Amino acid sequence: MKEQDELQDFSGLDQDLKAMASDVPEMPESFRAGWRAAVRAEAAKQAQNADAPREEIPEAPAKKISRLRRWAPLVSTAAALLFLVTGTLATRGVLSPRLRQPPAAESLALPETERAGADFEEPIPAPETANAVYAASEEADAVYAASEEAEAYAASGEANAAYESAYAASEEADEAYESAYAASGEMDAAYESAYAASGETDAVCAASEEAEEAGAVSGGADPVFGAARKAAEESAPSGSTAVPAERGAAPSAAPSQENDSLPSPAPDSAREDFGTRVLYFLEDMGAFLWAALPFLLGAALLVLLIFLIRRKKG
Amino acid sequence: MNELLLKRARSGDAAAFEELAAEVEPLVWRVCWHYTGQREDASDCGQESMLRIWRSLDSYRGDCAFESWVYRLTANCCLDFLRKRKRERAESLEPLQEQGFDPPDESPGTEEQVLSRERQHRIREAIAQLPEDQRDALVLTQLEGKSYEETARILSTGEGTVKSRVNRARARLKELLKNERELSPPSFVKRREGRGQR
Numbered sequence: 001m002k003e004q005d006e007l008q009d010f011s012g013l014d015q016d017l018k019a020m021a022s023d024v025p026e027m028p029e030s031f032r033a034g035w036r037a038a039v040r041a042e043a044a045k046q047a048q049n050a051d052a053p054r055e056e057i058p059e060a061p062a063k064k065i066s067r068l069r070r071w072a073p074l075v076s077t078a079a080a081l082l083f084l085v086t087g088t089l090a091t092r093g094v095l096s097p098r099l100r101q102p103p104a105a106e107s108l109a110l111p112e113t114e115r116a117g118a119d120f121e122e123p124i125p126a127p128e129t130a131n132a133v134y135a136a137s138e139e140a141d142a143v144y145a146a147s148e149e150a151e152a153y154a155a156s157g158e159a160n161a162a163y164e165s166a167y168a169a170s171e172e173a174d175e176a177y178e179s180a181y182a183a184s185g186e187m188d189a190a191y192e193s194a195y196a197a198s199g200e201t202d203a204v205c206a207a208s209e210e211a212e213e214a215g216a217v218s219g220g221a222d223p224v225f226g227a228a229r230k231a232a233e234e235s236a237p238s239g240s241t242a243v244p245a246e247r248g249a250a251p252s253a254a255p256s257q258e259n260d261s262l263p264s265p266a267p268d269s270a271r272e273d274f275g276t277r278v279l280y281f282l283e284d285m286g287a288f289l290w291a292a293l294p295f296l297l298g299a300a301l302l303v304l305l306i307f308l309i310r311r312k313k314g
Numbered sequence: 315m316n317e318l319l320l321k322r323a324r325s326g327d328a329a330a331f332e333e334l335a336a337e338v339e340p341l342v343w344r345v346c347w348h349y350t351g352q353r354e355d356a357s358d359c360g361q362e363s364m365l366r367i368w369r370s371l372d373s374y375r376g377d378c379a380f381e382s383w384v385y386r387l388t389a390n391c392c393l394d395f396l397r398k399r400k401r402e403r404a405e406s407l408e409p410l411q412e413q414g415f416d417p418p419d420e421s422p423g424t425e426e427q428v429l430s431r432e433r434q435h436r437i438r439e440a441i442a443q444l445p446e447d448q449r450d451a452l453v454l455t456q457l458e459g460k461s462y463e464e465t466a467r468i469l470s471t472g473e474g475t476v477k478s479r480v481n482r483a484r485a486r487l488k489e490l491l492k493n494e495r496e497l498s499p500p501s502f503v504k505r506r507e508g509r510g511q512r
Contacts, residue, residue: 013437013484013487013488013491014456014484016433016434016437017437017452017456017457018456019430019434020348020434020437020438020457021456021457021458021459023434024344024347024348025347025353027339027340027343028353028357030357031343031356031357031360031361032339034357034361035335035360035361035364035365036328036332038361038364038365039328039331039332039364039365039368040328042328042365042368042369043326043327043328043331043368046326047326050326
């Protein structure tokens with residue numbers, strides 16, 4: 001039944017189509033005259049337009065077009081470069097894989113905390129801004145300054161102790177000197193007594209030998225005194241200028257001092273820096289291009305579509 | 315097709331174009347008639363098509379038959395014309411129809427004639443909705459009465475392809491007409507019903 005209906009439908013359609021085909025009226029004369037007049041008018045207009053520019057503006061449009069054609073590649077290249085560079089600079093902080101990595105910030109913060117001797121075993125939890133890094137470095141500076149003060153204080157304490165011991169040693173030396181002086185007095189007395197008593201040479205000699213022994217004792221006290229003096233001199237200015245050996249080995253804490261103490265960069269390293277920057281920029285450019293690729297493809301498709309439609313219509 | 319005539323016509327010789335177009339003039343007229351179904355519309359559409367052919371002569375590269383190229387240009391021109399006319403009618407009649415105005419039948423005749431015209435009008439509208447390749451094959455074979463071989467030459471394709479396109483076009487046409495019939499009865503039926511109610 002259904003097939004019969006379909007056949008009937010088709011036959012009905014075919015009949016209608018046949019009727020339509022045979023129902024075409026003869027082409028009216030007005031139609032022929034109409035389009036011919038229209039074409040002639042159009043041809044006359046075209047001829048006028050073709051003649052007029054030759055007389056009025058000779059070669060001007062052609063020159064303009066050729067100039068445009070000459071500049072077109074340059075302008076399009078410049079526009080493409082501008083797009084690339086501007087896009088890269090604008091999206092650098094967002095798209096660059098290098099700047100998106102948190103370890104970069106940690107690597108800036110960690111060495112300073114280590115230098116300050118602070119016990120930071122856990123890394124700073126990915127500071128997102130430079131402020132966090134700066135705060136951490138300031139904190140490390142404070143810790144380092146405190147430890148420096150403590151070291152200076154300890155050094156000055158040691159110096160005081162040395163001074164006291166030197167002072168004690170000098171006192172001992174004084175005592176020895178006095179005793180020696182007393183002995184020499186005794187020697188004089190003995191000498192006088194010996195000379196006065198008999199004038200015997202042996203006795204005098206013996207007495208003088210005794211006196212010499214006493215003088216040796218007195219001379220032995222001098223090195224102790226000298227050593228004490230030297231120690232006192234060394235320890236006296238320790239609070240202001242003495243630098244402990246350990247601290248001398250440690251690097252400076254303040255970044256500005258560190259920077260000041262760094263040697264000025266050599267030309268080679270400057271060249272390397274420039275190369276690295278260029279490489280980073282190219283990397284960012286690649287990231288930008290990769291991100292912009294879908295949009296660029298979309299735009300290209302759109303342009304292609306427009307071009308095809310225009311071509312088809314034309 | 316005369317190459318010399320074509321060359322002269324391209325250089326702006328209107329007489330050469332007239333001579334050249336004389337061969338395709340009947341084709342343009344018939345195609346315009348099949349699409350519009352009205353004498354005046356066919357005439358307007360045909361003139362527009364001829365002017366378009368004249369203006370586009372430079373774009374004809376000779377990679378297909380001149381007849382085929384003319385047919386395609388004319389068909390596109392007719393579709394543009396129908397779209398434009400539909401838009402204009404909708405714009406001009408919309409406010410009146412909202413107020414209950416029923417436009418009178420422009421072509422009087424017996425009920426049979428009216429029915430036939432109505433049906434042909436629907437078929438024309440349905441043909442305009444067909445995909446381009448199917449429409450071309452159907453118009454050339456069923457309405458223009460060209461053989462499959464001729465149609466294949468005009469459309470620069472194989473005979474088998476033309477046959478399959480015609481079959482698909484017929485099926486699609488039947489479907490379109492069926493849907494339309496279900497959605498709205500012919501206008502003369504509406505008018506008759508209206509008269510009966512009065």
